[in-house]
Amino acid sequence: GAGVSQSPSNKVTEKGKDVELRCDPISGHTALYWYRQSLGQGLEFLIYFQGNSAPDKSGLPSDRFSAERTGGSVSTLTIQRTQQEDSAVYLCASHQTRNTEAFFGQGTRLTVV
Amino acid sequence: GENVEQHPSTLSVQEGDSAVIKCTYSDSASNYFPWYKQELGKGPQLIIDIRSNVGEKKDQRIAVTLNKTAKHFSLHITETQPEDSAVYFCAASMGNQFYFGTGTSLTVIP
Numbered sequence: 075g076a077g078v079s080q081s082p083s084n085k086v087t088e089k090g091k092d093v094e095l096r097c098d099p100i101s102g103h104t105a106l107y108w109y110r111q112s113l114g115q116g117l118e119f120l121i122y123f124q125g126n127s128a129p130d131k132s133g134l135p136s137d138r139f140s141a142e143r144t145g146g147s148v149s150t151l152t153i154q155r156t157q158q159e160d161s162a163v164y165l166c167a168s169h170q171t172r173n174t175e176a177f178f179g180q181g182t183r184l185t186v187v
Numbered sequence: 188g189e190n191v192e193q194h195p196s197t198l199s200v201q202e203g204d205s206a207v208i209k210c211t212y213s214d215s216a217s218n219y220f221p222w223y224k225q226e227l228g229k230g231p232q233l234i235i236d237i238r239s240n241v242g243e244k245k246d247q248r249i250a251v252t253l254n255k256t257a258k259h260f261s262l263h264i265t266e267t268q269p270e271d272s273a274v275y276f277c278a279a280s281m282g283n284q285f286y287f288g289t290g291t292s293l294t295v296i297p
Contacts, residue, residue, distance in 0.1 A: 105283075116288060116289040116290050122284070165231075167230075173219050175236065176231075176285065178230030180228070180230050
């Protein structure tokens with residue numbers, strides 16, 4: 075596609091349920107980041123994938139959060155046993171290579187009720 | 188790790204006036220400084236960036252300046268228009284990690 079695509083655009087889930095958020099990066103981009111943006115706040119780094127290297131998971135807030143990137147392309151962010159404090163917009167960004175322009179998706183707005 | 192501070196958090200200007208947003212960073216190894224504009228309900232989009240070997244860069248009404256010694260960089264928007272109203276984020280990067288500022292909500296009053 076022409077840009078980074080995220081799905082779903084909105085997700086409402088009950089506390090305690092698991093959710094999966096999907097990111098389709100720009101074809102050929104080797105770097106992929108996930109960020110969390112709480113209401114009116116900045117971008118909180120979650121996890122980074124670069125090619126076939128081991129991901130940098132240093133930003134994941136708890137072991138309920140995990141992510142994978144299959145075949146160096148599509149990435150899925152999974153939140154297990156969701157809590158109300160997980161409510162936020164989750165943004166995915168891809169880069170052609172490291173330390174270059176980030177192309178962001180439109181985000182997934184997660185609401186935990 | 189890197190620490191990026193951004194000021195002000197909110198900014199209102201009259202249409203046609205200039206707007207300036209400032210960021211400071213802590214790690215002298217940072218060498219790439221992009222600025223992003225985020226409109227309501229959308230993901231951030233790059234509007235201008237600068238690398239550490241350059242002191243200033245301009246693109247029409249937008250300019251960015253970098254002072255490596257003082258570790259600060261600024262976004263300048265001239266002749267502001269209502270469509271410039273958005274949240275602006277600065278970032279500093281030294282390789283794998285991008286460190287974002289907390290954002291500035293800019294309102295241009297017609």
